[in-house]
Amino acid sequence: MASLGAVRPETLPINKSTCKFCALPVQWVRTRDDRPIPMQPGEFPAWAIPVDRRWSFTRxxxxxxxxxxxxxxxxxxxxxxxxxxxxxxxxxxxxLWERLRARAERQNGGIPVEQVLLEEEPEAGATLEP
Structure with missing residues (x-):
């Protein structure tokens, strides 16, 4: 059941871009405190995702x-x-990580992700500015 105030993601101000570490598509969305966060495109069943990793859109x-x-x-x-x-x-x-890794390697002509990083690996908990 959707939470009150939930909106469809396609109606939100989303800035589509690519991750500066793997070059795959990301969707930049602002949080309630106006921080830009790079989101993985698509939605996932909440039951399959750890509680501390779940994000949602409202308003x-x-x-x-x-x-x-x-x-x-x-x-x-x-x-x-x-x-x-x-x-x-x-x-x-x-x-999902394995599928994205395979996609990134295909996109980069079979070269492993570690060899084509656009920038240094992000630190744990880091957010990326677009």
Whole structure:
């Protein structure tokens, strides 16, 4: 069941760009405190994502949403599944990380992500400015 005030992601002010670490697409969205956060495109079942990694849209902003239940969809910060970062421990996030890693390598002519990093690896908990 959707939370009160939920809006469809396609109606939000989203700045599409690419990750400066893996060169894959990201969607920049502002949080309630106006911080830009690079989000992984798409929505994921809340039941499969760790509580502390769930994000949601309400009104016109993005916010951390640990309360989402298993029937709802959530968003992920791209850095949690960026193939330029270490593998995540969560099984669903690991599967996405592996698919993104393969996509990045195909996009880069088969060269492993580690060899084509555009910038140094982001630190844990870092947010990227667009």
């Amino acid at each position: 016109d902003r993005l916010h951390h949403a640990p309360w989402l239940d298993g029937l709802e969809k959530c968003r992920l910060v791209h850095l949690d599944v960026c193939p330029a970062r270490p593998k995540p421990e969560n099984a669903v996030m690991l599967e």
